[in-house]
Amino acid sequence: MDWNDKLLKASFRGIPFAIIDVSSSHGRRNATHEYPYRDKAWVEDIGRKVRKIKLNGFLVGSSLLYKSSDIITQRDNLVAACEKMGVGTLVHPTFGELTVSVDDLTIKEGVSNGNTVEFSLSVTESGLRVFAITNIKEIESTVDNSYLSVIASVASSYISSVKMILMKSNQAIKTLVKTTGYWENSITSITDEASNLVNTVNDLFGNRKYGRYSSGDVGGHVNGVNGNVTNTDDTNDYNLLMKQKIISSILNKSKTANNLSSINGLNNAGDIDDYTKNICVGIQSILDSGLSKYDMLNAFEKLYWLQYVEYDVDNKNIIVLAMTNLYFKIIIAALFAKISAEYIPSSYDDAMSVLKRVILVLDDALLLVGNYSLDDVYIQLKQLKSDIINAVNVKGANLSHLTEVITYAPVPALTMANQLYQDANRADELIVSANPIHPAFMPTKFNALSE
Known part of the structure; x- marks a missing residue:
């Protein structure tokens, strides 16, 4: 089988096109650490470099090669595919299927081109938001x-x-x-x-029976952020x-x-x-x-x-x-x-808030050990930071986001729960989240789960 037989038909999000040439960049990501009074730097390998690909190709009107429609429709379909939010599937002539994000699409049209449209498409290989390790215990x-x-x-x-x-x-x-x-x-x-004693008591009784200021489980507890209900006997x-x-x-x-x-x-x-x-x-x-x-x-x-x-x-x-x-x-x-890493976030926003706090502390710790040239400690802290970013991202990846709720006038919690979720039983969740003066008069502006 020669080289031509191994080539795949190129396409992006199902839109086929012909290829003139392709270029791509590869390598490793390195962080160079330079220290006073040292002639050589320490180069830290921090992972594979993101692959960037540039494809120069063209569209042909009513082509029998890849069974296409008229040239204007093809061009509009390609533009729509490249402007669509999120990642898409690119079929590369030699790499095969890749998940990519579009950086730029440049189109060239003219009289000299006739029934063809030339284009240059730049993409970046993209990964999933959830990391490779998805088992919480692992x-x-x-x-x-x-x-x-x-x-x-x-x-x-x-x-x-x-x-x-x-x-x-x-x-x-x-x-x-x-x-x-x-x-x-x-x-x-x-x-x-x-x-102290006050926190001890508050952490004992649940808010379903003993009021919104109690954060324990006895008597039942409803989470004001994720809506989870714990039915514990009184x-x-x-x-x-x-x-x-x-x-x-x-x-x-x-x-x-x-x-x-x-x-x-x-x-x-x-x-x-x-x-x-x-x-x-x-x-x-x-x-x-x-x-x-x-x-x-x-x-x-x-x-x-x-x-x-x-x-x-x-x-x-x-x-x-x-x-x-x-x-x-x-x-x-x-x-x-x-x-x-052991903390269970109540929402995606909560997970990202914890991650921000941890990174702030670890970055300061890295700066401290770097100032004292403790290279071994620095390497271990960098690994811990990488692992904790992975852990918090995985735990928060599939949680709901918080959204801002704005009303023109105070609305009862039961009505608000029915409007937002079509479920009046989630009124307790909104009460804990918004902390109103009275459940019949919800604030005109507060944060709640988007779904």
């Missing part, structure tokens, strides 16, 4: 592996950076202990704030239920406090390996505090942007102070990413 496992790699890498870098300094300076040990004491108090304060013994919830909260706090207490007690530089491990265990104790995933996200985000500052310290102590702050912040950033 995604979370990938993020967990990246998280553990970050923890191991930053712990190793931290020990190698401060151990020699601690062996030569007792003052450096005191600086380290004061720094970790600040972080321990911050973790305790933020977790106590998130797990209780007849409130005292017993409250005692069980408070005891559980106290036990969780006690477990967190015990883990945090393990941070204290560095007596000499020889203990730095165990001390580094205890710091990690102390920060991870937030996972055992009984907080919801949403509260954990807020806690880790708030913790990350903290910074311990000590004045009047010498150069060696500054290194210990900076590296200890860095160690805490990288672990917190990694845990923030891990929890965001």
Whole structure:
């Protein structure tokens, strides 16, 4: 079989045409990292380069070659196919079927062309919005592996950076202990704030029976964003239920406090390996505090942007102070990413909001480790960022979008639910979402699910 026999009939979105020539670009995407006082750059491979294809072809009126109609109809059909929103299927003469997005279509017509139209079509190969990995457990496992790699890498870098300094300076040990004491108090304060009695009670009772300000499940709960209804049985013994919830909260706090207490007690530089491990265990104790995933996200985000500052310290102590702050912040950033992968978003907008928050933290963490030339940590953090973008996109890809609802006058929730969804039973969802003064007077402007 010769070359001509292997050629496929070219078309885009089912519109056939003849080809003069085709060009395409291929390669890898690289990020070049240049550092001060280094003669060579580190080139990071960040994936395959997007394939761009340019086809030069023509249309022939009433062609027997590809059974076409008159030339004007063919031209209009090609223009309509290229202007249609979204991706389309291109049959390439040698690559076969490709999913592409149109960048540009240039058409040339004239007397000299006769019953033909020449054109130049530029397209970019496109992928699906949902990533290749669609199994949620597999995604979370990938993020967990990246998280553990970050923890191991930053712990190793931290020990190698401060151990020699601690062996030569007792003052450096005191600086380290004061720094970790600040972080321990911050973790305790933020977790106590998130797990106070008011939040504990609000997280217990459901809003279907106990009002829109309750976010628990007892008595039933309706989600104001995605409309999901949880029908949980109510209780007849409130005292017993409250005692069980408070005891559980106290036990969780006690477990967190015990883990945090393990941070204290560095007596000499020889203990730095165990001390580094205890710091990690102390920060991870937030996972055992009984907080919801949403509260954990807020806690880790708030913790990350903290910074311990000590004045009047010498150069060696500054290194210990900076590296200890860095160690805490990288672990917190990694845990923030891990929890965001486990968090179940209520809508596509919620998923993208969480992703934006995580990327902001991870980008700052990458800048920090880059400033200290911690290349191994940088590589692991980049992988974690890639995995978390994948995870959040997959979880949010098929969720509904929020849309803005505007009315000229206040409308009852039952009427609004019937108008929007043809289902008056979804009125509770709108009430929780819009938080009106009274369900009979919905706000004239609020956000709700588009479907």
